Each structure stands twice: as C-alpha cells, then as structure tokens.
Amino acid sequence: MTDKSSSASAPPASSMWGGRFAGGPAAIMQRINASIDFDKRLYAQDVKGSMAHCRMLVKQGILTAADGDAILDGLARVLAEIEAGGFPFRAELEDIHMNVEARLAELIGEAAGRLHTARSRNDQVATDFRLWVRDAMDGMEAALRDLQAALIERAEEHAATVMPGFTHLQAAQPVTFGHHLMAYVEMVGRDRGRLADARARLNECPLGSAALAGTSFPIDRHATAAELGFRAPTNNSLDGVSDRDFALEFMAAAAIAAVHLSRLAEELVIWTSAQFRFVSLSDAFTTGSSIMPQKRNPDAAELIRAKTGRVIGDLNALLIVMKGLPLAYSKDMQDDKEPVFEVADTMELAIAAMAGMVRDMRVNEGVMRAAAGAGYTTATDIADWCVRALRMPFRRAHHVAGSLVKLAETRGCGLEDLTLAEMQGIEPGITEEARAVLAVDHSVASRTSFGGTAPERVREQVAAARARWL
Numbered sequence: 001m002t003d004k005s006s007s008a009s010a011p012p013a014s015s016m017w018g019g020r021f022a023g024g025p026a027a028i029m030q031r032i033n034a035s036i037d038f039d040k041r042l043y044a045q046d047v048k049g050s051m052a053h054c055r056m057l058v059k060q061g062i063l064t065a066a067d068g069d070a071i072l073d074g075l076a077r078v079l080a081e082i083e084a085g086g087f088p089f090r091a092e093l094e095d096i097h098m099n100v101e102a103r104l105a106e107l108i109g110e111a112a113g114r115l116h117t118a119r120s121r122n123d124q125v126a127t128d129f130r131l132w133v134r135d136a137m138d139g140m141e142a143a144l145r146d147l148q149a150a151l152i153e154r155a156e157e158h159a160a161t162v163m164p165g166f167t168h169l170q171a172a173q174p175v176t177f178g179h180h181l182m183a184y185v186e187m188v189g190r191d192r193g194r195l196a197d198a199r200a201r202l203n204e205c206p207l208g209s210a211a212l213a214g215t216s217f218p219i220d221r222h223a224t225a226a227e228l229g230f231r232a233p234t235n236n237s238l239d240g241v242s243d244r245d246f247a248l249e250f251m252a253a254a255a256i257a258a259v260h261l262s263r264l265a266e267e268l269v270i271w272t273s274a275q276f277r278f279v280s281l282s283d284a285f286t287t288g289s290s291i292m293p294q295k296r297n298p299d300a301a302e303l304i305r306a307k308t309g310r311v312i313g314d315l316n317a318l319l320i321v322m323k324g325l326p327l328a329y330s331k332d333m334q335d336d337k338e339p340v341f342e343v344a345d346t347m348e349l350a351i352a353a354m355a356g357m358v359r360d361m362r363v364n365e366g367v368m369r370a371a372a373g374a375g376y377t378t379a380t381d382i383a384d385w386c387v388r389a390l391r392m393p394f395r396r397a398h399h400v401a402g403s404l405v406k407l408a409e410t411r412g413c414g415l416e417d418l419t420l421a422e423m424q425g426i427e428p429g430i431t432e433e434a435r436a437v438l439a440v441d442h443s444v445a446s447r448t449s450f451g452g453t454a455p456e457r458v459r460e461q462v463a464a465a466r467a468r469w470l
Contacts, residue, residue: 034091035334041341042096043087045131047079049124049207050100052227054115056220062118067111074108075100096128097121118219120211122241122329127207129337131228133250136344137199141192143351144257148188148469150358155181156462160455162440163278163368164377171375174440177363179453182461184264189469191257198249205230209240212328242328244318247340251315254343255308261354262308265301268357272298278368279361285353300357304350311346314339372440376405376415381437381446382430390429400427 025033051072058068078100081087093099098121105112158177165175205225208215214237221233234240271278272286285300317339321332379401386397403426408415411422416438423430436442448454451461 030092033094033331035095035337036089036091036093036099038338038341039096039125039334040082040089040099042125042128042132042337043082043100044079045128045135046096046100046124047075047082048131049127049224049228050115051075052224053119053207055227056224057114057117059223060218060220062217062219063114067114070108070111071104071115074104074112077107078103095121095125097124118210118215118217119207120209120241122211123206123209123237126209126241126243127205127228129244129340130202130204130206130230130246133246133340134199134202134229136340137195137202137250140254140257140344140347140351141195143348143355144188144192144195145469147351147355147358148185148192148465150355151181151185151188152462152465152470154358154361154363155179155185155458158363158365159458159462160444161363161365161368162372162444164372164374165453171371171377173377173380174372174443175447175453176444176455176458177365177368178455178458178462181358182458182465184260185461185465185469187260188257189465191253191260192469194253194256195250198246198253200231201249202246203229203231204234205232206234206240206243208233209237212238212241238328242325242333244322244333244336247336248315248318248322251311251318251340251343254347255312255315258308258311258347258350261350262305264354265304268301268361269298269305272296272301276367276371277364278371279363281357282360282362285357285360300353304353307346307350311343314343369440373414373416376408378415378438378440378443379405381443382415382434384446385434385437386427386429389431389434390427392429403427 054063054068054071054075057063058065063071078087081103087099087103089099090102093102101112101115104115155178158181159179161177162174163177163180164171165173165180205221205228207224207228208219208221225231225233234243268279268281270276272281281296281298281300285298286296287299318336321335325332382404383394383397383401386392386400387394390397392400404415404418404423407422407426408418411418416435420430420432420435423434437446445454448457451457
C-alpha cells in the first residue's frame, strides 16, 4: 500500500500511477511490491469501509446520489463475487484496494473513480486493518471464554481431588486439582482483559486522514466512524495513517495468552507421561509411534508449546519493522499484516486444541493422591502445628520440621510413618494430635485462606469465576 494522494477519480486499471511514470515496473518490483496474496483477507473490511465512505460522501454533497447508488450496488456485487470464490484477483493491481476498485470500474464505469475522493490508500488500509484486528480480537476473546468454561467445569469436578503442588518442579505442598486448574482460569481471565483493553484503544477510525494531512473536502469523519462501529475518529491524521499500536497490542496480548497455553501444555506433557500418569488423553488428542506400538504421544500439547514460539516471533518481527519508521506511512508497513494474520490463525487453533484437551482428559485421582504425600509435602503442616499448639516461633518450628524430614529420610519412610517417640526425640512437645496434620486431606482442607486450595475455597472460586467471566 504505497502513498497515494486523494483524488476525484481513480487511475485506469492498466496505468495505476497515471502521468507520473512513463514506464512500467520491473518484474521483480511487481513481485516485491504486491500484497494481494495476503491482504485479500481484508476484502470484507475493505468493502465495508468503502460503503461507509461512499454514503458519507453522498450525505455531504461530495458525490451525487446517483453515483452513490451505483457505487454501493457495485461494491455489493464485488463482495458477492469474492465470497462466491469467483473474483479475479490480479497481482499487477498490487493490493485488495486496487483490485476492488478496478473490478468496481469494470462493473459500473466512470462512477467508480469517484469513490476515492477524500481518501488515500493510507487511511483506507489503516481502517481495513483496524476492522480486521477488531474482528480477530472478538474471535479470540470468544475462544478464550470457551477455554475458561472448560477449565471451570473441570475445576468444579475436581475441587477436592488431591494432587501434589510443585515449586521448582519439586513436590511442595498438597493442593487440589481444581485449585490448580483455577490458576489457569485466572490467567485466561487476564488474557481476556488485555484484549478488551487493547480493543478499547483500537476503536478509533483513521478513515478521512487521507494520505497524511487530512483532506480539503468537507467530509464527516464522525459519521464514518459511527457507521463502522468505532467510538470516534482518530485525533491526528499523521498518527491515523501511521499507527500500528493496535496490531502490536493484539499480538502482545496473544503472545502472553500463548505463554499461558504453553505452560498448561507443558504440564499436560508431564502429567501424561508414564512416570506421572496424573491424566490421560484419548485418541482424539494423541498420536502413536511409527516404531513403538506402546506409545501415546501428547502431540497437540507439544505443538501448542511450539506455536507459542511462532506467536512471540511474529510480535518481535512487527516491533522490529516499526521501530525506526519516521512519520507518516512507509512501505515497510505493508509487512504488518502477515505476522498478525499468522498470530490470529495460530491462536485460533491453539486455544481450540487446549479447550478440547481440557474437556477430553481423564484424571487419575488415585495416582494423584498417592503422589500428593510423596516428598514430605506435609512438612509445613507440622511446622504450623508447632506454631499453633506450642506457641513456637515459626523459624524454630521450621527447624523442627526439617529435623523430622531428615530423620524420616534416614529411616527411609514418610513423616507419617515416624513413631510418636521418634518425633518427640526431636521435639518433646509433639503429641499424637500433631500426627493427624500429616494427612494430605487434612493439609488441603486446612488451607482455608481466601484463594486457598481447601475444597470449599475452590468451589467459591468456581462460583465467582462463573459470575465474572461466563
């Protein structure tokens, strides 16, 4: 999309640049300059924006009603042709804008050339792209909502299912599987919030900024903005044509969401391994091995991990494209669309795959419960008991618990397998009551602080999450 000043009539399709250029471009120039192979995805937004622009021009007396009717009818026919798959996209016309305009001229004649009055391809593409990204944001938000619904449903189902909680991927304290899943509900909620924030900032209309300086025609930018569903027109014409913050924010929000997907994907890879067996996935979300018949590989989860790198890379690519550009438009910005399109496509697939796996996974509750007590995960509970029952400073209680763990390691047993006499050899004040706190169910049930892992707290989180997000 190259700089092109507003004009009252479009150049003939065979001579896009009119009288300024005597010769045609080299073949390699045509190849590097054309964007129609990818920006044809903007066709619906381009036609929608052109229709709004046309209606405004008629309302303002810049176009006649007859020309306006012809243009609107022609644009509707162009849209129908594209949607039917019969539109003749032509690389020599460079982009979606000129392809639509050229076909419009074939359909309705000279009146088509009046459509470009008071606009440039610079504000045209900026408007099209905002409309497309806004639609992509809405689609991603809906997909994330569905993922949240799947997580909340499974969290409620397993509000009391005990599993080991980890730090450093080492067994730390018992938690519930529902509590673990609700952590991802919170992450996805923030992802949706970032999209909503970015959408609000995006929702200003560049149309009418023209090439960079605005236009001398008496246009009504507020009318086109309102018709296209924008909150208002952009405030500065230079910024209107050169801003791509909206694309970067969309990609940044997507990249953070992808990182969250990747973290859950990594856990699914670990949990489905033979060494963990916390969950299993059906044939719908796994593959086999060409040589090892016993294998069931969590390929969907692994691919989500990989695709996260692509999303992050696409964000980085556009940041680098934009970092050194002076105002206003530069052809570099033609390369803004492919990474955004790839991010939207990748995230659509990844979010749907993750929601599918969450709904598909079978939870091996017995395996989780057995693992929850391994690794002395209730050591903190005995320390807390010493603080409560013996009025011991926590640092001393921590030392007592650590000494009990050391003794159990020496004996080759769990903390709950130590005799009362052995425990009293470390701390005489320990009673039989203290041994009860070492059970994983007791440990989980005792974590009743707001946001904690106690089943009653998890069920409260589930109810609150449904009210906030579903």
